[in-house]
Amino acid sequence: MTVADGIDQTSPKAQRQAERERQRLLKYYSASQWTLIWWRFRRHRSAMLAASILGFMALLGVFAEFVAPYGTTTRDGQYIDGPPQIPMFCDANGCTLTPFIHGVKTERDPVTLRAKTVPDPDTRVYVSFFAKGERVTVLGLFETDRHLFGLDDPDAMLHIWGADDLGRDVFSRTMYATRNSLTIGVLGVLISFVLALIIGGIAGYAGGMTDNVIQRVTEVVRVVPIIPLYMGLAAAMPKEWSTTQVYFAMTLILGLFGWPTLARRIRSQLLSIRNEDYVVAAKLAGARSSRIIGQHMLPSFTSFIIVDLVISFPYMILAETALSFVGLGLRPPTVSWGVLLQQAQSVRVIEQTPWLCIPAGFVVIAVLAFTVIGDGLRDAADPYSGAR
Amino acid sequence: MLRFTLERFVGMVVTMALVSMMVFVIMELPPGDYADRYAFRKFSGTGVSVTEADVEAIRADFGLDKPMVLRYVDWIGGIVLRGDFGQAFAFETSVVKVIGDKVWLTLGILFATLIITYAVSIPIGIYAAVHRGSTADYGLTAFSYLGLALPNFLLALILLYFANRWFDVGIGGLFSPRYAEAPWSLGKLWDLFKHLWLPAFVLAWSAVAYQIQTVRATMSDELNKLSVTAARARGVPEMKLLVKYPARLAINPVVSTIGFDVNRIFSELPIVAAVLGLTELGELLLRAYLDLDMYVAGAILLLLTFIIVFMNFVSDLLLAWLDPRIKLGSR
Numbered sequence: 206m207t208v209a210d211g212i213d214q215t216s217p218k219a220q221r222q223a224e225r226e227r228q229r230l231l232k233y234y235s236a237s238q239w240t241l242i243w244w245r246f247r248r249h250r251s252a253m254l255a256a257s258i259l260g261f262m263a264l265l266g267v268f269a270e271f272v273a274p275y276g277t278t279t280r281d282g283q284y285i286d287g288p289p290q291i292p293m294f295c296d297a298n299g300c301t302l303t304p305f306i307h308g309v310k311t312e313r314d315p316v317t318l319r320a321k322t323v324p325d326p327d328t329r330v331y332v333s334f335f336a337k338g339e340r341v342t343v344l345g346l347f348e349t350d351r352h353l354f355g356l357d358d359p360d361a362m363l364h365i366w367g368a369d370d371l372g373r374d375v376f377s378r379t380m381y382a383t384r385n386s387l388t389i390g391v392l393g394v395l396i397s398f399v400l401a402l403i404i405g406g407i408a409g410y411a412g413g414m415t416d417n418v419i420q421r422v423t424e425v426v427r428v429v430p431i432i433p434l435y436m437g438l439a440a441a442m443p444k445e446w447s448t449t450q451v452y453f454a455m456t457l458i459l460g461l462f463g464w465p466t467l468a469r470r471i472r473s474q475l476l477s478i479r480n481e482d483y484v485v486a487a488k489l490a491g492a493r494s495s496r497i498i499g500q501h502m503l504p505s506f507t508s509f510i511i512v513d514l515v516i517s518f519p520y521m522i523l524a525e526t527a528l529s530f531v532g533l534g535l536r537p538p539t540v541s542w543g544v545l546l547q548q549a550q551s552v553r554v555i556e557q558t559p560w561l562c563i564p565a566g567f568v569v570i571a572v573l574a575f576t577v578i579g580d581g582l583r584d585a586a587d588p589y590s591g592a593r
Numbered sequence: 594m595l596r597f598t599l600e601r602f603v604g605m606v607v608t609m610a611l612v613s614m615m616v617f618v619i620m621e622l623p624p625g626d627y628a629d630r631y632a633f634r635k636f637s638g639t640g641v642s643v644t645e646a647d648v649e650a651i652r653a654d655f656g657l658d659k660p661m662v663l664r665y666v667d668w669i670g671g672i673v674l675r676g677d678f679g680q681a682f683a684f685e686t687s688v689v690k691v692i693g694d695k696v697w698l699t700l701g702i703l704f705a706t707l708i709i710t711y712a713v714s715i716p717i718g719i720y721a722a723v724h725r726g727s728t729a730d731y732g733l734t735a736f737s738y739l740g741l742a743l744p745n746f747l748l749a750l751i752l753l754y755f756a757n758r759w760f761d762v763g764i765g766g767l768f769s770p771r772y773a774e775a776p777w778s779l780g781k782l783w784d785l786f787k788h789l790w791l792p793a794f795v796l797a798w799s800a801v802a803y804q805i806q807t808v809r810a811t812m813s814d815e816l817n818k819l820s821v822t823a824a825r826a827r828g829v830p831e832m833k834l835l836v837k838y839p840a841r842l843a844i845n846p847v848v849s850t851i852g853f854d855v856n857r858i859f860s861e862l863p864i865v866a867a868v869l870g871l872t873e874l875g876e877l878l879l880r881a882y883l884d885l886d887m888y889v890a891g892a893i894l895l896l897l898t899f900i901i902v903f904m905n906f907v908s909d910l911l912l913a914w915l916d917p918r919i920k921l922g923s924r
Contacts, residue, residue: 441622
């Protein structure tokens, strides 16, 4: 055993292995805090999955113009309340290599005599990628009339997730809604972050009387039920405001009252390190307060702040969805998940046109993803969670 | 204990005073004021042309031409001294009449929700902590994620849909049509009970998810304590051991967040109420906002917040009673 060890130690293979191990440790011990967090986060499989789902959703939102075959208000009078059309390869008339859907024709209901649209199994409309459609500007930069997918026949329309009561394409609308809902979340979180930084920073750094007063105010904002509070502010928006104004007002409203939790976190962290030697040293050296907070104190708990930011996303998204759902948030023709769900408010609608609930799936997935990512980040950011 | 109670009570009053100021600002936010809306409502469609002077006269009548601070004092003074919350404009009566017994319905929903929340989450949280790593534990964690992600109003819609489909009954509302307008009686109370469980379940949904995680986390920490090991070594039966040591402490964080739960329930109430067709304060609040009936909205917002603040106060006292260390800590 010992002999074998002795031989192995000197063998070139073992030496290479030892060297590699040394390099690995060197890399580990010299890695920055952020690299360590990233390594630990990468090991968190469900969080990585959630992050990729969310990334995909964000991509859908960013390239909504390209991904969506039609605009948010484009109407297909032929396909009002029509069910999802799933592209297929085979039907009663045989198979093809290109996916197709059946064309539609209008029939009269034998009982109610109402005109209704039914699929016509004898006609085929072929589906293709990068099909020609409406002219759109992607990313606000380049113009194109190609969309990710569409129909070869420019007169027919493809509704893979069905159409609503005005014949608007649910898939296209959901894509645009994804963009709006996610950006509202991002902007809201950013605004509340800046506020939390200022308010929590002042309270935690100054301490004493200032802290007491700020704590009282924070308490007041925290104690009022948040959605009714948002509703009150949203109800105050003048009816004649344009949709853009409403959009920005909504982000402001969500941001203005989202700060208390984060501000408390920043305050308590600042209070706990206020008397650390390096802070006192910086003070004695004559550094300005803003510099001490920004340069010396904040970096010590940035990772916690990021975790809190990620966790506060779902609340923003849910609040926006809830407000728009009851008609106090964004207003049509702006689309968001909540605005789309407004159409699915009654049991009758869910029974007859269940595809209008698809945006609800997006809400649930987005909120779940943010929560899982938040958990993963929290584990990764905690230096005591067993460094490996 | 008396000193502690007094301190908390004063804190409660101060918070309420500040909240009332904020609520008043929100009431004043919508463009135009009560006089404008009153004039519009009274004279629209009558062919009478309303001049600015007429509106001014109405404004002076209601005392709305005074500066904001004085109007605030009038408003809050009326509430505190006479229990008068002002005029409900859409109903052309006083706010108190409109709100009336809806306060009791709301409290009923609230307590039903709280009871369901704690009756479900505490035992399940303890069970999950004791059987850590088991399939049931993972299942519960997954459920609590879903509890946080699925908005309550969607859950309400889903339940309505399935009730409609499987049982062919509408389960919305708080009363059967037979009792809706009837005066209070035992039959009506029983009818209310039969309708209460659904909104209570929907509202408890996310609170349960959240509290299961809290109880599970604290319970897991407590289970690792030496006191538990020592008791086990002495041969204390497992069930008695759980109740006597860790479970007692594991409900502390639950008690300390009662106010938080009430806050969450009230936050979700208006939208759930709108979906389920509950005729209580939340739904009325939503309607008041949509009609810009700000005196009603302000009164409800103030009442809901008052209940939250009061429950916070109760939870503080309960906690001090459960865990005497808290009292010492505040000194």
